[in-house]
Amino acid sequence: MPRILCSLILLLIAGAARAQEADDGAIAAARRWNDALATHQLVTLETFYGERVRFYGRDFSRAQVMRQKRAALAQAPDFRQWLADLQAEPLADGRVRVHFLKFWSMGGRTRSVGASLLLSRGSGAWQVVGESDVMADKLSGARRAATGGVHNENEALERLWGQLATARPGGLSPRCIMVFEPDPEQDAWEFVLRERHEGRCPGDPASAPLLGVARVTSAGQVLFQPLGDGPFRPLR
Numbered sequence: 001m002p003r004i005l006c007s008l009i010l011l012l013i014a015g016a017a018r019a020q021e022a023d024d025g026a027i028a029a030a031r032r033w034n035d036a037l038a039t040h041q042l043v044t045l046e047t048f049y050g051e052r053v054r055f056y057g058r059d060f061s062r063a064q065v066m067r068q069k070r071a072a073l074a075q076a077p078d079f080r081q082w083l084a085d086l087q088a089e090p091l092a093d094g095r096v097r098v099h100f101l102k103f104w105s106m107g108g109r110t111r112s113v114g115a116s117l118l119l120s121r122g123s124g125a126w127q128v129v130g131e132s133d134v135m136a137d138k139l140s141g142a143r144r145a146a147t148g149g150v151h152n153e154n155e156a157l158e159r160l161w162g163q164l165a166t167a168r169p170g171g172l173s174p175r176c177i178m179v180f181e182p183d184p185e186q187d188a189w190e191f192v193l194r195e196r197h198e199g200r201c202p203g204d205p206a207s208a209p210l211l212g213v214a215r216v217t218s219a220g221q222v223l224f225q226p227l228g229d230g231p232f233r234p235l236r
Contacts, residue, residue: 023088026096026119029126030086033117038081040073042066050120054130056155065131071161074175079106095120095129102133113154156189156216163222167235169193170211176201178208187218 029048036045049062060068073079081104089097095118102115118130133154150156157179164174172195180192193211197203215223215232223232 023090023096025121026088026098026126027086029119029128030098030100030117031083033128034081034083037069038079040077040079042070042073045069048128050122050127050129053128054118054132056132056158067165068158068162071165071174072158075161075164075177075179076106079104081105096126097130150189150216150218150220153189157191159216159220160191160214160222163235167222167224169224169226169235170195172211173201175199177211179214188215190215 033045033048035041036048046062046066049065051062053060053062053065055065055068081102083100083102086098086100089099091097097116097118099114099116101112103110103112105111114134116130116132117128118132119126120129121127133152150159160179161174164177168174169177176196178194178196180194191214193214194208195201195203195211197205197207203209210227212224212226213232214235215225217223222235224235225232
C-alpha cells in the first residue's frame with residue numbers, strides 16, 4: 001500500500017509539474033508575440049499565428065490576420081504595446097488561454113484593455129489560435145455569429161484599416177492617410193481621415209487636407225463620406 005500511495009503521489013507531482021511547464025511556456029510565448037507586435041517585426045509576428053485564428057469573434061486565416069496587422073502598423077509608426085498581469089488558464093483540450101492587461105500607445109495617447117490569447121502547442125511550439133479582448137468576449141455568442149460585426153473601437157479601427165488597404169480613398173496609399181479619434185455614434189464609429197504628407201507621401205508637410213469621414217457600423221460595414229459632406233456610401 002505505501003508503494004502504491006508513493007507512486008500516486010509521484011504521478012500527481014509530475015502532472016502538476018507538466019501543467020506548470022505548459023502555463024509558463026504559454027505565457028512566455030505570449031510575451032514573445034507581444035515583443036514582435038510592439039516592435040513591428042511582422043515576419044516574426046506571423047510565425048506566432050496558427051493557420052486559422054479566432055480573431056475578435058471571427059474566423060480568420062493567418063494571412064487575413066496579418067493583412068489587418070500590417071495595414072494597422074503601417075499607419076501607426078509610433079505604435080507600442082506592453083502587457084501586464086499575465087495569467088494562464090489551462091483548458092481541457094490541452095490549449096492554454098493567457099489573460100492579460102494590454103496597454104498600447106499611439107498618437108500621443110495611451111490606452112488599456114483586458115485581453116487574451118488562446119494558444120495551442122502543435123509541433124512543439126505554441127501558436128496563437130485565438131485573439132480577443134473583454135469587450136469582444138462580452139458581445140460574443142449569438143449576436144456576433146449573426147452579424148459578424150464590430151462591437152468596439154479597436155475592432156472598428158482594424159476593420160477600417162483593412163478596408164483602406166484596398167479601397168484607397170483619394171487614390172492614396174494607406175500609409176498616406178491619417179486616422180483621427182472616432183466620434184461615437186449609435187451602433188457606429190466615425191473616423192476623420194486626412195492626408196499624411198511625409199516620407200514617401202508627397203505634399204506640404206505643414207498641411208493635412210481633409211479626405212472625408214469614415215463610418216464603421218456595428219454590422220461591420222465600412223462607409224465613406226468624401227470631404228465630410230453628402231451621403232455615406234460603401235468604401236470600396
